[in-house]
Amino acid sequence: MATLEVVRYASKTRTVINVLTTIFLGVFLVWTILPFFIMFVSSFKDLLDAFALPPTGDFRGVGVFFNFSPTFKHYIELFTERNFATYFMNSLVASSGSALVSVVLGAMAAYAMSRTDFRGKDHVFFWIISTRMAPVVAVMVPLYAIFRNLELVGTLPGLILAYTTFNLPFAIWILKGFFDNVPYAIEEAAMVDGRTRFGAFLDILPLAAPGIGAFIVLCILFSWNDFLFASIIGSGGAKTLPVATRELVTPTSIQWGKIMAAGVITSVPMTLLGLLIRRYLVTGLTMGAVKE
Amino acid sequence: MASITINNVWKYYGDTPAVKDLNLVCHDGEFVSILGPSGCGKSSTLRMLAGLEHISAGEVLFDETKVNDLPPKDRNLAMVFENYALYPHKTVYQNMANSLVIQKVDKATIDEKVKHAAELLELTPLLNRKPLELSGGQKQRTAIGRAIVREPALFLFDEPIAHLDAKLRAHMRSELKIMQRKLGTTMIYVTHDQLEALSMADRIAVMRDGVLQQMGTPKEIYNNPTNHWVAGFIGEPAMNFLDCNLGTVSGNTALEHSAFSIPLTSEQSQNLLGSGAEQSVTLGIRPDDVSISTNPSEKHSIEGEVLVTELLGGDMLVEAQIEGSRVTVKTDPSYEADMGDQCYLAFDSARWHLFDINTGSTLF
Numbered sequence: 001m002a003t004l005e006v007v008r009y010a011s012k013t014r015t016v017i018n019v020l021t022t023i024f025l026g027v028f029l030v031w032t033i034l035p036f037f038i039m040f041v042s043s044f045k046d047l048l049d050a051f052a053l054p055p056t057g058d059f060r061g062v063g064v065f066f067n068f069s070p071t072f073k074h075y076i077e078l079f080t081e082r083n084f085a086t087y088f089m090n091s092l093v094a095s096s097g098s099a100l101v102s103v104v105l106g107a108m109a110a111y112a113m114s115r116t117d118f119r120g121k122d123h124v125f126f127w128i129i130s131t132r133m134a135p136v137v138a139v140m141v142p143l144y145a146i147f148r149n150l151e152l153v154g155t156l157p158g159l160i161l162a163y164t165t166f167n168l169p170f171a172i173w174i175l176k177g178f179f180d181n182v183p184y185a186i187e188e189a190a191m192v193d194g195r196t197r198f199g200a201f202l203d204i205l206p207l208a209a210p211g212i213g214a215f216i217v218l219c220i221l222f223s224w225n226d227f228l229f230a231s232i233i234g235s236g237g238a239k240t241l242p243v244a245t246r247e248l249v250t251p252t253s254i255q256w257g258k259i260m261a262a263g264v265i266t267s268v269p270m271t272l273l274g275l276l277i278r279r280y281l282v283t284g285l286t287m288g289a290v291k292e
Numbered sequence: 293m294a295s296i297t298i299n300n301v302w303k304y305y306g307d308t309p310a311v312k313d314l315n316l317v318c319h320d321g322e323f324v325s326i327l328g329p330s331g332c333g334k335s336s337t338l339r340m341l342a343g344l345e346h347i348s349a350g351e352v353l354f355d356e357t358k359v360n361d362l363p364p365k366d367r368n369l370a371m372v373f374e375n376y377a378l379y380p381h382k383t384v385y386q387n388m389a390n391s392l393v394i395q396k397v398d399k400a401t402i403d404e405k406v407k408h409a410a411e412l413l414e415l416t417p418l419l420n421r422k423p424l425e426l427s428g429g430q431k432q433r434t435a436i437g438r439a440i441v442r443e444p445a446l447f448l449f450d451e452p453i454a455h456l457d458a459k460l461r462a463h464m465r466s467e468l469k470i471m472q473r474k475l476g477t478t479m480i481y482v483t484h485d486q487l488e489a490l491s492m493a494d495r496i497a498v499m500r501d502g503v504l505q506q507m508g509t510p511k512e513i514y515n516n517p518t519n520h521w522v523a524g525f526i527g528e529p530a531m532n533f534l535d536c537n538l539g540t541v542s543g544n545t546a547l548e549h550s551a552f553s554i555p556l557t558s559e560q561s562q563n564l565l566g567s568g569a570e571q572s573v574t575l576g577i578r579p580d581d582v583s584i585s586t587n588p589s590e591k592h593s594i595e596g597e598v599l600v601t602e603l604l605g606g607d608m609l610v611e612a613q614i615e616g617s618r619v620t621v622k623t624d625p626s627y628e629a630d631m632g633d634q635c636y637l638a639f640d641s642a643r644w645h646l647f648d649i650n651t652g653s654t655l656f
Contacts, residue, residue: 183375183377185373185374185375185377186377186378186379186380188342188344188364188371188373188377189371189373189377189378189379189438190379190390191343191344191363191364191365192342192343192344192364192365192369192370192371193365193370193390193391193394193438193442194365194391194394194395195365195394196363196365197363199394203379206381207380207381
């Protein structure tokens with residue numbers, strides 16, 4: 001039986017490659033983890049502590065970095081003075097709202113694309129995904145004009161709509177692959193069992209659940225982390241966390257402590273979400289690609 | 293219970309006809325098998341009956357009601373699919389209960405019906421398993437259980453035992469027949485395996501290239517095939533076909549082949565008179581109706597050469613060569629011969645068939 005184990009044979013080249021790989025991974029780890037670590041630690045520091053750095057080259061002085069008395073004042077100020085609770089809710093509503101609308105409409109459209117044949121289907125399918133090919137900036141000005149006329153600028157529904165325009169094609173594209181993998185006979189069995197076509201569609205949804213779950217996560221990540229839409233379409237009434245964080249940089253001062261705390265507040269929920277559904281996400285993304 | 297009437301039904305996929313002008317009646321409580329090779333339109337027919345496939349032309353009646361435009365859910369039927377089509381995320385119990393749950397039947401009744409069906413199909417210990425944890429035979433029984441629980445007016449079975457191993461298939465053949473007799477539900481059973489059709493069905497509809505070839509009881513189809521193709525398709529081992537000429541021997545019509553010349557019975561000659569048969573015809577004779585001997589006799593007069601022998605337990609098949617044609621003979625295992633041995637054959641002229649060499653239709 002074939003296994004996933006990689007067979008390695010000891011040799012000098014192999015040893016050199018192993019050492020180089022380890023060094024590279026070490027550097028890469030520091031490179032990716034350190035910014036988050038500094039952000040996390042600094043969010044609990046006073047401004048003075050945060051800027052207490054050892055002289056360049058003095059690696060023994062690294063202890064200074066950990067020599068501080070922790071404070072929650074940045075977090076408290078964000079929520080008491082800067083309305084971060086509202087912005088957090090805005091982020092949550094905008095991203096989950098858009099995910100919900102995209103997944104409902106996307107699943108139905110993907111099901112139709114998967115199960116029916118009509119003239120020009122390939123063209124329609126390409127057209128759907130082609131809407132994702134232009135960069136967001138390219139359509140921002142006309143989009144803004146449209147949204148302003150519809151009085152959607154600065155509202156949460158406006159922001160949800162804006163995210164949905166970009167998430168929906170993605171949803172259709174991903175979910176179609178999952179529906180393609182569900183045997184047609186299962187729906188037929190459901191219809192013979194007494195379901196309508198729509199009922200049969202609902203019956204097979206659990207079979208596409210890994211795909212739907214994976215898509216919802218990707219969708220939430222996109223909207224949660226978005227800055228461009230949020231700053232232009234959402235500006236004013238529907239301010240989200242990234243925009244609120246940006247506003248901590250004012251012409252007179254850069255509030256480093258608060259910025260670090262805001263960074264933690266923004267990234268922790270997504271990290272937790274990622275950990276929570278990690279297994280789900282991996283099976284979800286690979287299952288759609290492989291025909292059984 | 294329901295009777296099924298199929299009137300002049302056509303099915304097109306694009307411009308390709310899959311079912312051509314099909315007329316078929318299945319009486320109330322009858323077990324009808326639709327038999328044919330793959331691509332003959334048998335599954336399309338079944339799917340049109342189920343409402344899963346649009347009927348291009350013609351009409352389908354359940355009792356007196358035209359069902360062409362009824363969705364599957366309103367046709368009161370249950371279907372067993374070739375690949376079982378169980379809901380993978382539901383347990384055996386939930387799979388079987390599904391149709392009743394949809395009908396909003398109360399829980400106690402569902403429980404009673406599911407358990408009763410499970411008992412009938414010996415599924416009781418498996419009720420809490422999911423399809424992934426079942427063997428092929430268990431999946432198939434679950435699929436049948438799902439159909440039984442519904443208590444429909446019509447069962448549609450689409451090659452339900454095609455994927456089981458040979459032994460289980462033989463077992464299920466008799467089980468399904470007993471089940472259908474017990475329930476008395478009208479059943480339409482699609483298969484490509486003539487043995488299944490012959491052993492289970494009350495009547496068989498043989499299809500080829502979308503056209504109904506013959507409809508009749510297994511005996512009728514086996515003994516009086518309507519044409520060359522049906523004769524060759526039904527029966528295992530298959531019927532032998534030899535190209536012959538019609539001649540006259542001492543005043544009687546006789547069948548002439550380079551290896552033999554045998555007079556027809558007077559009844560057979562009568563049958564030929566009005567049929568407009570030409571000089572050349574095809575003789576069809578089943579291996580069961582040929583006998584073989586190591587020594588020539590008045591009866592065993594056709595000389596041949598043994599090509600190969602196959603022992604099938606209680607029977608033995610001998611393949612013999614007679615003047616450029618091959619003939620399979622079913623005989624006793626006691627017959628001993630090696631490749632190249634001389635042998636002498638006899639045809640049972642009461643049981644043979646003659647086919648028109650051009651149209652393939654049966655002359656008698």
